[in-house]
Amino acid sequence: MAFRNSEQALREGVPFFSQAASFERQWPRTAARIHEVFDDGKFSHGAQVAALERELADYTGAGFVIGVNSGTDALVLLLRACGLRPGDEVLVPAYSFVATASSVVLAGGRPRFVDIDPASYAMDPAALRAEITGDSRFVMPTHLFHQQADMAAIGSIAAAHGLTVVEDSAEAIGMRQGGEHAGLHGRGGVLSFFPSKTLGAIGDAGAVLTHDPEVAQTVAALRHHGRFGRTLAHFPGISEETVLPGVNSKMDDFQAAVLRARLPELDAAIRRRAELAAAYGKRLRAIPEVRRLPAPFPTSDDSRGVFYVYLVEVEERDELVARLADEGIGTETYYPVPLHLQPCFAELGYGPGRFPVAEAASGRAVALPLYPDLTERQLELVCDRIAAFYQERRR
């Protein structure tokens, strides 16, 4: 099976993201799984979803995995299932994808922002301590790009202040710290399977991870109109009564089928991402204007990072992005507006200058193409073009 966009990707420079070659390779397995969906005739919340939940529980070590239809829904349902009450304050990093904070609002809570650590781009534990108020009930660190927040430090601050820990681990499949997979350090976490994620579907899908049976049961009900029946394979005997006002966030079986076809290659894809990141590091270290490369993370049997995104910081970010775009090289600026300055959170009353580390990252960070299908030749081309951009500026 050949896909037109894989040939196009090679002809037209270096796209920011492409997985056409992987899809071509995986096609026989994917087609077989999709055939099973048609055979089964159940297209939503069916056998593929239940099987994916079991396989992800094996992969992550989670007691329970509950498939839903996006990472954003996973965050909202997780917060509700953990007992968020209207007006509860949830401490979140000031630098993240907008869903980290909008999920808090959608669940009825109030985000309170915390500055980040410049090396990990995650919530800074010292800054967290300073932001806790009498209304704070939850802390939700985010794990961005290639490494996790310091969950031991955040966990002990949370314990001292009676805060419930939940994790926005949407980007963090495969990441581990102290023997636990991301998302399992507190009461629960999430995964996003948006197509460009490390494990990507062919549309939107997400999941909640938890060791807590009550949280699992409640999320399973909430995703399905609040019904405690036909929810989780783990809770077969529960009644069909509607006990909570839920939503329709069931996972689509085609997404589950594709994810199941891809899961066996996930660890190989993670290794390939690490190789490419090392190759970028070697080349980019020689360019002094590339001020910050991804910080190394500890690797051991029970801890590892995963290169979901390869992020660097440069002063001339917007000029570099424009120049690379002219040369057919895709980049992504993560996240150009820090959360406390997003118009949708204006009523929280934050202004510029409040979170300087988050604001600096928003102005300088840019992600370079990094995905298993990227070739060494493409990576060299990206680095050559960055080197040429700075050579010209030095003249």
Ligand SMILES: Cc1ncc(COP(=O)(O)O)c(C=O)c1O
């Ligand atoms: C940090 C973070 N949180 C939340 C989400 C939301 O996930 P989704 O796009 O699946 O709704 C994403 C991914 O887009 C993310 O990167």
